[in-house]
Amino acid sequence: MMVLLLLILLLAAFLGIELIHRIPSQLHTPLMSGTNAISGITIVGAIACMAIEAPAAGVLAPVAIFAAAINVVGGYVVTHRMLQMFRSSKDRANRSDA
């Protein structure tokens, strides 16, 4: 079981490197804020932690969900905002023509 999990980690690591290989530097910030939002996937773990019945879990799981939700939603929205600005003026002209 553990071996399987470690293999998943290995494959995902290589995939992550390959996917953003040769990304233009113009996209560095959106990439960062976009991946930042993905790292909020911890929210899935936090939701699962709600099932554990212990006083500490009763406090920390909700805190984690709240914090991760800010991370996820804020991250995606701000990335979207940035990418909308990244259209060249050519794109803008095309849009206003349409």
Place this chain on the structure above:
Amino acid sequence: MTHVVNAPDILLIIACAAFIVGLKRMARKDSAPRGNIISAAGMVAAVAGVLWQHHTTMALTLALIAAGSVVGVMFALRVRMTAMPELIALFNGLGGLASLCVGFVALLPEAALSPITRALSATSVIVGGVTFTGSIVAYAKLAGKINTSASVFPFQLTISAAVLALALASGAWAVVSDADQQIASVVLVVASLVLGVLAVARIGGGNMPVVVSLLNSLSGVAAAVAGTAIASPALMIAGTLVGASGLMLTRVMCKSMNRSLSKVLFAGFGAVSASGREGDTSRTISPINASDAFLLLEAARSVIVVPGYGMAVAKAQHAVHELSELLQANGTDVRFVIHPVAGRMPGHMNVLLAEAGVNYDLLSEPADVNDSMGLVDVALVIGANDVVNPDARNDPASPLYGMPVVNVDLAKAAIVLKRSMAPGFAGVDNALFTSPNTRMLFGDAKASIVTIVEQFAS
């Protein structure tokens, strides 16, 4: 894990596929907006999948998600582009906090996990804790709430090493001892939080792009470790994707400043040294006023603009855009040359110029322009310093030696907009300022550019 594939599992698989496709599309300009939306849809699927499995606490969970979403959207819509680095650091810290909490809960005896997975939970607390406080310190530095330079004090590395050892020891203690689990976990959390502060406090100024992208990577690693602890492949895959891509970006940043990661993390580079402050007074600088700068620019046929952190501080990006449009209307060829580590986070200058409405196609990287620098009539340097320092090329004794820079000293003329003669964040002298081709335009960058723009208008 069950042997039957049920609906929630399928949702989590869809989520992972969406993250992969989304990330791939994020790497290209045309497809990036859709990539981000695909990735967001993946997140919705992942949350739906796990909610399906844990529906007993659904109401509270949904309420918490809704509350967090409202706060997140408010931040995201209100932030000014100049404040983007600190917002990203803040979001990043919250992700770290969440991983810390998940790790802590998984360590509890009530979670009833095996020793190996509890060890992973302890690791998740450490990585999450370092990400959390490290990002908060980075946030405070970027937002100017605390001194932005590196703060170095005696035995700092020794203390950091001791705190790390304490974190590891208390983590191990929490794993093996049920009786002392609570106290050990608390020590673990505190040590991890302190470690994050110590680690980021000694990094400052121009090294911030490296730190921001490294913390971004760490938040992914934290999620991946937490995911391994609770055997959630979705967490592991998404977290590792972020960790790996963040590490790649960190490497790009390090290469762009010709500094190894360990040097950035441990050398305390960027601390203000008293000796480096006094420049060589035998060399002279040639100041220029805005009217003469206007004359130079008006006569130029080819202009490059090299922005730096100073443009962000002066919030001059809109004025710069206006100037570039006037120059173009005047028949001048205008390009923006952006060094990968200009500013305080990767891509910082691109975001500011995009906000101001600068055409994406006008932006180029140093390598595209350096070869033909001799054909450039005027290089307009706006608040950039270390990334245009010719000593990086010429002076083996310079701390910047070997760093790829924009060779503006090879242009026919350079106009440098600067507040004063203070050195850059590296505290290093800049031979560009005393070069015979260089004219210094002192004062607030925005005010100077606005004056030049007014001259164009009249």
